Amino acid sequence: MEHCHALDIAIETHIGSKGFHRKTVARETFCPRISMNAVKTHTFAGYSGGAKVLHWLIVALLIAQFVVAWTMPEIRRDTPVTTLISLHFTFGIIILGVAVIRLFVRVQGGTPAPEAGIPGWQETSSQIVHWLLYALLLAVPVLGWINADWRGMPIVLFGYELPHLIAARAAGWQWTGDVHGVLANFAMLILVGVHAVAALYHHFVMHDGVLKRMLPGR
Ligand code: HEM
Numbered sequence: 648m649e650h651c652h653a654l655d656i657a658i659e660t661h662i663g664s665k666g667f668h669r670k671t672v673a674r675e676t677f678c679p680r681i682s683m684n685a686v687k688t689h690t691f692a693g694y695s696g697g698a699k700v701l702h703w704l705i706v707a708l709l710i711a712q713f714v715v716a717w718t719m720p721e722i723r724r725d726t727p728v729t730t731l732i733s734l735h736f737t738f739g740i741i742i743l744g745v746a747v748i749r750l751f752v753r754v755q756g757g758t759p760a761p762e763a764g765i766p767g768w769q770e771t772s773s774q775i776v777h778w779l780l781y782a783l784l785l786a787v788p789v790l791g792w793i794n795a796d797w798r799g800m801p802i803v804l805f806g807y808e809l810p811h812l813i814a815a816r817a818a819g820w821q822w823t824g825d826v827h828g829v830l831a832n833f834a835m836l837i838l839v840g841v842h843a844v845a846a847l848y849h850h851f852v853m854h855d856g857v858l859k860r861m862l863p864g865r
């Protein structure tokens with residue numbers, strides 16, 4: 648703009664109830680000739696510390712869980728509950744617990760304002776992937792729990808046996824084992840792959856702040 652002066656103002660705020668850290672850079676452009684101030688605002692917002700800790704804790708737990716799932720003996724009709732199988736149950740129930748807390752934090756706290764300049768279709772598709780991931784974080788362990796019950800395998804967490812959601816060999820629940828494995832091995836891994844590649848693409852190719860929103864520091 649001709650005959651205009653630009654002034655950048657940085658404002659850092661902590662938005663209390665939601666715990667977000669927000670840095671707003673406002674570029675004020677004064678245009679005396681046309682007696683108008685054009686204000687363009689870019690917002691850089693990050694996830695709350697709690698949301699970040701829960702996100703990366705789940706990533707770490709899932710890595711451990713897949714390593715255990717692929718190493719443990721294949722579970723058949725009379726497979727005994729070995730240490731690795733029992734560890735798979737324990738990690739799985741912990742993931743379920745952390746996912747419930749995470750969902751609660753998400754619903755209460757919402758998300759930071761979208762990064763400036765992100766196209767609408769990316770905003771929408773990322774939200775679809777996020778909600779599918781939340782759904783899988785609940786559905787996969789619950790199906791595992793039902794299937795362990797169906798097989799008559801006790802789920803023992805720190806010495807306490809969890810209640811049974813269904814009776815052993817209850818009619819109509821046999822499918823839960825196959826669906827549990829397919830959702831974990833395919834749906835979850837494919838969606839996590841798309842999600843992680845998108846985050847890395849934003850960081851290394853687009854050079855925007857999408858990944859930084861979920862990293863310590865912002
Ligand atoms: C997010 C958490 C979980 C993930 C990612 C997960 C992942 C998996 C995977 C990948 C398999 C198939 C292993 C293979 O490829 O052979 C499997 C099998 C199994 N998991 Fe999980 N699991 C989770 C939670 C649980 C929980 C909480 C339980 C029970 C308390 C459980 C019980 C089982 C059982 C019984 C099988 C054998 C199913 C069958 O083949 O019929 N899992 N799990």
Ligand code: HEM
Pocket residue numbers: 702705706709753758773777778780781784839842843846847857858859860861
């Ligand atoms: C290396 C792997 C991963 C990377 C780099 C990554 C990165 C990110 C980033 C940057 C965001 C913020 C996106 C935004 O601001 O719009 C995010 C959000 C999210 N991530 Fe991941 N993530 C990874 C793995 C996972 C895994 C394994 C899960 C769960 C299965 C997961 C579930 C989510 C969910 C549900 C959100 C949405 C949070 C919300 O707004 O409600 N991520 N992730």
